[in-house]
Amino acid sequence: MSQYVARLGQRLPRPPHRIRFHGAARRPRRVAMLSVHTSPLDQPGTGDAGGMNVYIVELARQLAEHGTQVEIFTRATTAGLPSRVELAPGVLVRHIDAGPYEGLAKEELPAQLCAFTHGVMQAWAGHRPGHYDLVHSHYWLSGHVGWLAAQRWGVPLVNAMHTMAKVKNAALAKGDTPEPAARVIGETQIVRAADRLIANTAEEAGELVRHYDADPARTAVVHPGVNLERFRPADGRAAARARLGLPQDALIPLFAGRIQPLKAPDILLRAVALLVDEDPALRGRLVVPVVGGPSGSGLARPERLHKLAAKLGVSDVVRFHPPVEQAELADWYRAASVLVMPSYSESFGLVAVEAQACGTPVIAAAVGGLPVAVRDEVSGFLVEGHEPAAYARTLRRFVTGGLTDRMGESAARHAAGFGWDAVAASTLEVYADALHDRRRHLRSAHG
Template sequence: MAGPVPMGEQTTAPSIPSRVATVSLHTSPLDQPGTGDAGGLNVYVVEVARRMAERNVAVDVFTRATSPDLPPVVELAPGVNVRHVPAGPYGHLDKNTLADHLCPFIFGMLRAEAQGEPGHYDLVHGHYWLSGKAGVVAARRWGVPMVQSMHTMARVKNAALAAGDAPEPEARVRGEDQLVRQADRLIANTDDEARQLTGFYGARNEQISTIPPGVDLETFTPGPRAAALDRIGLPRDAELLLFVGRVQRLKAPDVLIRAAAELLERDPSLRSRLVVGIVGGLSGGGKREPQLLTDLARSLGVADVVRMEPPQNRQRLADYYRAATATVVPSYSESFGLVAVESQACGTPVLAARVGGLSTAVSAGVSGVLVDGHDPRHYAAELHRMIAEPAWRARLAEAAPRHAATLGWSRTVDELLDLYRDALTPRELGLAACR
């Protein structure tokens, strides 16, 4: 079998790829978002892959096998296969140890490609730095472009650590430095992330394309709040302050609980109606301190209003959004903030930290409110206004779906396909000066 054709010597290329190798090493698209390491990245991979397949671009998603019982290949949707690659011990492994198992994962990718015809994959798209490290090797072996979405970056996270949170390891920082130099194209979720890629990692401007993620506008839609409250088991006069996401210090659910305590101190009459909903599973450092939020709520005297819920499927999650007075996203770092967009799509305004991609996900003063910093008193003041001024909240709620509608997945896939086409366009060999 002939070796790979160097990218500079390609003479033809399809207008769009016929088959893409998507790499999501550390978390499977089959996992429930909000549990373990599964979150917005998982949603992104699934939604993009489905819509790519609908446009006749087949997608194979490579992920690490976590159990010997998993079949080698699972069809996620017509044209989308999830390939489970054994790499290291089965079971959950800490992300910081997965770099030690990159070699068997890469070998698994190469074996899968070797079973097809030459040129089986036209392009590799990596998600998160570990996936990128594996994807670069495969892309170079196959002679195809390597496109990388970082989703989060170590230097960015380390610059905005929550109190008590551990910094990202130096091995990840070095790995991301190498990946930025090796990837053919980098995808930033927002202009802010593009600036971080250049400022923190020295990425070249011409290497970066800014393509916002989307939201499922068919599942996340507005609906009657009273009926949604009924369906999730809350009284119709409840004021639900909602947090959705992985329970870890980075996402700052403690800020919402502290804000609720401030809110009740400001207006004790709210206690009979106030509900703080924390919807999500323990993740990262949160697994080492599983009682952190319940102990905090107890110490602040608000345990009676805090309701801890496991991750929900998308239909049920949409009801939580519709039922909420506000969705609160107080993260210390967010590459985009998919939860904020889902909430707005359901007609519920968002109160979020002014960090990272949340400045794009939320239209400040129109579909929600952005807060500088993480002082619970500032969050409490805005939440009190949403409750005490229903006409103002209603204006935010009315505008929220319109803002979310500008961020549908169809737009994301349109722009990704344009990027793929450009990455596949043969480059000039630069030989004119030699003639």
């Protein structure tokens, strides 16, 4: 995929010899943020939209609150979209035409990087030199565009992988498709090119070093955050259940997120089937909401999961719901007895923190960043492996209801430490370090 960028780069002017940084001494005045394959305006839980969308939106808003303007470049996925949308004061979303608007799978996007980069450069050409002080790219596809943009503009590149091919391939769900070798190569190139890498957790930083030979000195750990104004206990579980039409005395294990093998919603269904087999009387007070849509560009119902529910004999207790807006999602969290995240891989697990912020404990796989997001035996439980029986045993602890309330209070306290304001402040420190190093290298180069 780098060949697409390289060809475009041959047609672009070199950056000016003298670089000027604007704004405060330690902070960029304006950041170009890149999100090629998913728009921050898309509904999380649909297509390829998920935690990264939430991350970009919340971080950009908080950066603007701290005085750093953000322009987010993303691919236009619908005809007739305005070229620019103000997401919030100081945050602008720019839609770039690159490839067909609809039906383009993420795997086909490398072929559109040249067109996307051209659109970014067209936007830049309309500004005075030095308009952007830094590039922050999200995911490896954006990293390749950011690599070229940062070189042409003479500014630092900060990249956040969010997920990594080598890590995902090492923990594939049964029947899932491995990430291609081309992505591994692309990620390796970005790790080498970036001035700074942002990892969600110390474990992810270690994976960057171990799998991609990242420089530890250029790798920073910044935990993602949660919107604590939106995700909070509010008026409680009973009120949330009333609003959603859920029975007050039900055991409600919730799955929320994209329906894909990586997220493993099938494990929850299999665990529920085991619970019902062990205690048939439980069926009458069990509701299992699956809130989310299928991954990818398709909008079809998640037929495989529907068929699995029927095969397991739990169709009567499983309720499939399409993705919902953040305000309603908070109600689903509040209404749940427990959130279940049996994922095979999670760079962090933002959904887990959102649920805890609403006062709901979490049962999660002990993978990736989930041991950071969930405090084991305090705000929830971490489960080793992916055996449905292990999840069934843990779910059984919530049957009586008292554990939900006790752990829910601890969960809310735990999540309170993950506010976006702190994330933005830490990210600005990473920016400042990258800018400082760039200035130092420029001084050295010019004697």
